[in-house]
Amino acid sequence: MEDDGALVQRCLAGDASAAQALTGRYHALVFSVCWRMLGQREDAEDVAQETFARVFRHLHQWEQSRPFRPWLMAIAANRCRTRLARRQGQTQLTGDWQEYAVETPQGHDLAEELQRGIEQLRDDYRLCFVMFYQQQLSIQEIAQVLDVPEGTIKTWLYRARKQLAEALLERGVVNSDGYELR
Amino acid sequence: MNCAELEQEWEQRFTDSLVAGESFAPEPRAWSVEAEAHLATCAGCRQRLRSEALLDQAILAWRGQDLPPVNVPSAQGWLQKPQYEAVRSRSPSLWSPSFVVAASCLVCVATGWLLLRPVSEVPLQVNAPVTSEDPAVTDSLALMLSDVRTHSEAAARSTVSSLDRWPVSVAVAASPRPLVAPSIPVRRSDEESPPHPPQNWSRWGSPLGQQVGGAFQFLNEVLPEMAGPAG
Numbered sequence: 502m503e504d505d506g507a508l509v510q511r512c513l514a515g516d517a518s519a520a521q522a523l524t525g526r527y528h529a530l531v532f533s534v535c536w537r538m539l540g541q542r543e544d545a546e547d548v549a550q551e552t553f554a555r556v557f558r559h560l561h562q563w564e565q566s567r568p569f570r571p572w573l574m575a576i577a578a579n580r581c582r583t584r585l586a587r588r589q590g591q592t593q594l595t596g597d598w599q600e601y602a603v604e605t606p607q608g609h610d611l612a613e614e615l616q617r618g619i620e621q622l623r624d625d626y627r628l629c630f631v632m633f634y635q636q637q638l639s640i641q642e643i644a645q646v647l648d649v650p651e652g653t654i655k656t657w658l659y660r661a662r663k664q665l666a667e668a669l670l671e672r673g674v675v676n677s678d679g680y681e682l683r
Numbered sequence: 684m685n686c687a688e689l690e691q692e693w694e695q696r697f698t699d700s701l702v703a704g705e706s707f708a709p710e711p712r713a714w715s716v717e718a719e720a721h722l723a724t725c726a727g728c729r730q731r732l733r734s735e736a737l738l739d740q741a742i743l744a745w746r747g748q749d750l751p752p753v754n755v756p757s758a759q760g761w762l763q764k765p766q767y768e769a770v771r772s773r774s775p776s777l778w779s780p781s782f783v784v785a786a787s788c789l790v791c792v793a794t795g796w797l798l799l800r801p802v803s804e805v806p807l808q809v810n811a812p813v814t815s816e817d818p819a820v821t822d823s824l825a826l827m828l829s830d831v832r833t834h835s836e837a838a839a840r841s842t843v844s845s846l847d848r849w850p851v852s853v854a855v856a857a858s859p860r861p862l863v864a865p866s867i868p869v870r871r872s873d874e875e876s877p878p879h880p881p882q883n884w885s886r887w888g889s890p891l892g893q894q895v896g897g898a899f900q901f902l903n904e905v906l907p908e909m910a911g912p913a914g
Contacts (some may be wrong), residue, residue: 528755615741666734
């Protein structure tokens, strides 16, 4: 598979097929982050497209000595933050991720409950959590994306987990063994 | 061990799992003896640990969710040449609006400084030593200085002597009271004796002579005593 640097060089030379290949390679990643961050499919599609438009507009600014994925994810994270900030003061939208949720035998949809909790997290914690647990970016990569020290990422992850665990407790969710937690 | 200390140990276990590269569901590690003792007696901390275990299950289910179907957008429109060229020509441009504003401000400040700078700076330039680096300028300055030194004194003396010969055709004698030379606020007559005896201002006439004499009295006090062009 052609590496990111070569693809980018072809994009900069005006090769449309390279641009399509780069988009196809990372679109699912970008869209899933946007979807987890925003909770709305339409918003996620919009922000994913904004992200790629911005990526190609600033592609000449990418330093080839650095990995491409954190640079791309940093742009996606910033676009998500911007969209979330724009939502401030507007009517709170209900996420449409429920229709894609996985049902569990216990009747409680753990994924649905977790997504509810994730939407209550601070933006930084949410980005951190999504990138680590869903995109499986390393601590180093997340630190590059969010431009903060690795120790801060670890702290944010721990606090996000603690807040989510407390949210699950507050909502009276039972675990897979049927153990009533509250 | 209390609840806060158990929480610290829990955070340390989590951080260690990140360092070890365990991206998810860290391997169970043995608690310290103190932590085990606290967990045996604290229901709140046991519930806290159970909620963490539940969270791991929730994360597994959450990661397993399918993404909604979405088409990969066409990248054709994002890669048009004119867009790249527009960006490239705009970013390194010297004539950006901020640069033009900054340059305009600099020009205005420089012009204002040149127009409003103190006049006292001019004699400093005039009295600058004559150098051989710019002979045309220095020669001109030297000639100008020489003219000022030689001719201005003569011109002043000529003015004073001319005033002394002022024709008093106006009937000054008709004035019932003697004319007194006007005083100059800078130097009073009782502070120090003037280098020259006061002029006979009554010969200058009134009121013109009184005013002119008062205005030029300082020349009598400043100029060295020597015969003027008129003798």
